[in-house]
Amino acid sequence: MQLRKLALAAAIGGLLSACAQTSTPAITQDQVVEHYADIAHAVYSDALIAAQDLDKAIAELLANPSEQSLNAARSAWLAARVPYQQSEVFRFGNPIVDDWEGQLNAWPLDEGLIDYVAPGYQHELGNPGATANIIANTQLQVGGELLNVSEITPELLASLNELAGSEANVASGYHAIEFLLWGQDLNGTNAGAGERPWTDYALGENCTHGNCDRRRDYLQAASTLLIQDLQYMAGQWQPDQDNYRAELTALPAEEGLRRMLFGMGSLSLGELAGERMKVALVANSVEDEHDCFSDNTHHSHYYNEKGISNLMFGEYQRIDGSTLQGPSLLQLVAQQDGQAATQIGDQFRTSEQAVYQLVQSAEVNKVHFDQLIASDNPQGNQLVENAISALVEQTRAIELAANTLGISNLNPDTADHEF
Structure with a gap:
């Protein structure tokens, strides 16, 4: 990570020097x-490739159920989260994305x-579908309606x-598939993720x-739908097509920048700092953890942050290891105010490091997000508080970038949280 920070600092220094x-x-x-649209197309294309890899791993699990094939499918799911979480910065400000993403990443469920x-098990009070169990039933009685779910x-x-x-x-979506691969995490704020047995996908005795046959059908159907949805969105950002990208780039550039900055600020503040961290921390609630079945929340948070950072610096590392780089927001700011650009770059590096501490806690110290938010873990609570505070400051840096570029009253979405 230190090498990454040094490389990032050198890159920013180079950008600012070039502008001078x-x-x-x-x-x-x-x-x-x-270039914003180029990054969107690359990220959604990578998410599609990773989902197709996940689908292959699921096919192998269903063809040859075993502990090994289940673990391979889980690994493919974890890999698929890396590009997708970096795509969420395109949600806010781009209605076509925000209207679509619920089918892929809705949570908690x-x-x-x-x-x-x-x-x-804990579920939403008054939810008539909370224990419907589609896999175990061919018909669902929901209120006064009888639904035929015989064919998944x-x-x-x-x-x-x-x-x-x-x-x-x-x-x-991702979390339905996550549940089908891991099962419930019944450990509360103690260590451990879901432990679904591979035999849930075995046939016969x-x-x-x-209902293993229906569980298999459900997992395959969810994987197929995920691919279909990602194909659609990758197509919406493809160049030289009659699609959302064409609509966006035909608008005045200032409107494009406004959507870009609003999306960055809203993910940083209301969604990541608020819905994904503060809600879970204040309530000490593992039910509000993002990747709650797999205990992968630290990576989901970090790659959300990377998605925001990608747009400020105009860089995206693709899943094949190549880097897409081009004209950036920070360069645009530097042309107007070099001091503001330096301040913004410094804050982004600080914020990324603060969120990365959640990754280090999980991967090095084996203390995952659901343990950090426990009521009897003040040190863990503070680590999450630090990340929240850093994201709040990052949002201020995003607003500074907007003001420097003459985009006033950005008003990033707070999701009704106070910071």
């Missing part, structure tokens, strides 16, 4: 917006809608999202918990 040289052509707002759960298809899963008007009824 009169022989270097100034970058334009249009170029920055165009009442997992009893999907499959068996432990007795007395991608289309069926899409239709069951927010069943009976409850946002906790999540039938598809080796099947555990019943």
